[in-house]
Amino acid sequence: MPRIGLVLMVVAALVLATTFVIQAQGPARDPGPRGAPIGAGGYIKDLTADQIRFFNNGGTRFNSPDGVEEGLGPTFNGNDCGTCHSQPAEGGSSPSMNAFPNVGPNPQVALATLNGATNTVPFFVTPDGPVREARFKYMVSNGTMNPNVPDGGVHDLFTIAGRQDAQGCVYAQPDFNGAQAQNNLSLRIPTPTFGAGLIETIDDATILANMQANSRAKQVLGISGQPNRSANDGTITRFGWKAQNKSLLVFAGEAYNVEVGVSNELMPNKRGNGTTATIPSFCLYTATPNDTTNLLSNAVAGADDTQVPSDITAFATFMRFLDQPTPACRGKSCSASIQNGRRLFTEVVRCSLCHSPAMTTGNSSFTPSPDGKSTFGLSFVEAHLFSDLLVHHMGSGLADGISQGNAGPDQFRTAPLWGVGQRVFFLHDGRTSDLLQAIQQHKSPGSEANGVISLFNLLTEDQKQDLLNFLRSL
Numbered sequence: 001m002p003r004i005g006l007v008l009m010v011v012a013a014l015v016l017a018t019t020f021v022i023q024a025q026g027p028a029r030d031p032g033p034r035g036a037p038i039g040a041g042g043y044i045k046d047l048t049a050d051q052i053r054f055f056n057n058g059g060t061r062f063n064s065p066d067g068v069e070e071g072l073g074p075t076f077n078g079n080d081c082g083t084c085h086s087q088p089a090e091g092g093s094s095p096s097m098n099a100f101p102n103v104g105p106n107p108q109v110a111l112a113t114l115n116g117a118t119n120t121v122p123f124f125v126t127p128d129g130p131v132r133e134a135r136f137k138y139m140v141s142n143g144t145m146n147p148n149v150p151d152g153g154v155h156d157l158f159t160i161a162g163r164q165d166a167q168g169c170v171y172a173q174p175d176f177n178g179a180q181a182q183n184n185l186s187l188r189i190p191t192p193t194f195g196a197g198l199i200e201t202i203d204d205a206t207i208l209a210n211m212q213a214n215s216r217a218k219q220v221l222g223i224s225g226q227p228n229r230s231a232n233d234g235t236i237t238r239f240g241w242k243a244q245n246k247s248l249l250v251f252a253g254e255a256y257n258v259e260v261g262v263s264n265e266l267m268p269n270k271r272g273n274g275t276t277a278t279i280p281s282f283c284l285y286t287a288t289p290n291d292t293t294n295l296l297s298n299a300v301a302g303a304d305d306t307q308v309p310s311d312i313t314a315f316a317t318f319m320r321f322l323d324q325p326t327p328a329c330r331g332k333s334c335s336a337s338i339q340n341g342r343r344l345f346t347e348v349v350r351c352s353l354c355h356s357p358a359m360t361t362g363n364s365s366f367t368p369s370p371d372g373k374s375t376f377g378l379s380f381v382e383a384h385l386f387s388d389l390l391v392h393h394m395g396s397g398l399a400d401g402i403s404q405g406n407a408g409p410d411q412f413r414t415a416p417l418w419g420v421g422q423r424v425f426f427l428h429d430g431r432t433s434d435l436l437q438a439i440q441q442h443k444s445p446g447s448e449a450n451g452v453i454s455l456f457n458l459l460t461e462d463q464k465q466d467l468l469n470f471l472r473s474l
Helices: 003-018 049-062 107-111 176-181 196-201 204-212 215-221 248-260 311-321 336-348 435-440 450-457 461-473
Strands: 133-136 138-141 144-150 185-188 391-393 411-413
Touching: 049 311, 133 138, 133 176, 176 185, 196 248, 196 311, 215 450, 248 311, 336 461, 435 450, 435 461
Parallel strands: none
Antiparallel strands: 133 185, 138 144, 391 411
16 A cells, blocks of 8 residues: 555544534634624734834835835826735734625726726726736737746736826727637735734744654655745745745835836836836936835934835835734633644644744844743744745646746745734635635645645544634634
8 A cells, every 4th residue: 555545544543532522513714704803913022112103104015005106107006005905903814794794805806997997807806806807827928928038027907097197198908808818817906014024023934844754744745835936045935925026125116116006115116917017208208217115204303204215115014013913712712613724734633734833033123022031022932833834746637837946837935824813815816715725725636735635634524613713713
């Protein structure tokens, strides 16, 4: 018998022998997003009064819409960061009117025609669906895809054509229907930024040590994740669906230019649609970069020093100081179901081999530890991220056909699960709102998760329910 089959049989016997099983009342189901308290969106402890001022200023800018005069476009997916990051609080992921009726519909629907714009809403953007961005897998010329030339770049959903603040601009949207017909379309939803400063502060050595831990169990289950790395300095990158971005400043600068169209000190040139599209001169209205350090404001008597940093620096500060999400309960304060679900997650199904429950941060210069070893601000904090921050092969079922850095077409960063209790859309493209379906779709030919999902499927329905209840408690 193959080793993996033997392992699954042994684990199945242990599951049934060691777990108190309640008779199932029916198939396990996702209980859905948990309600209040939100437990996310606040700042980390130990910040000074000045740091809190800059955090609040960054949050205000994060949710301040840009018009063409501020640099919006010529192509864009949203007009502020909050368009993508607002569930269940600013800094989160995509909103949903289904789970939270007070949130309102997908904001991208209204953006299509805001201020007179003449865009058509793409077929994959719906009022009750997630905010999405679109990428093309291969280059397209005159409507024809060239399968020998990779693209991989973001093709923004909308243009500023027709807007009252963009008179004279004529700029067509990409042909998303054509791309879909040629199997050339790849979609993504926003990643939450809660606890991002803690992720940024985890040392490379800690990530590598965690990668080496439990190596025998990982080998048996076919798990072999690897870090993505910066092409510039070789250090481990960790933000984005494929861990393609190195830092929060890079994450902010790239998103501001790519998603909103605002050029900045990190990305100083305007971009069109895709990787080579030329921008018509009559669609350019402002000097570049649009977003810069405000060097003169500090010379004004009584000036607010929080206005000096550029928007992208303010965004990075806001995300850096966002605290990690607070779970609904901890330890023995949790229900028996949630406690058992955590045990199954860690000890039986072995989800924790990739979704590592915690890693400890290093000493951050933003909030240095007074004695160089004690928890303080971002420093030496146990970050309960439930991720190894590595990229893994997820098989043909989840492959998006996009390569970024060392991450290939079917590789993705282990998604941090903190805050998943209030998340609405799952997987990189938001294809499901059902957590159980998201788990099952980890299994497909070539996926490193196949062994783990096989173990999950050996659970009783009650045990699966316990595991789902645990995840929704995070």
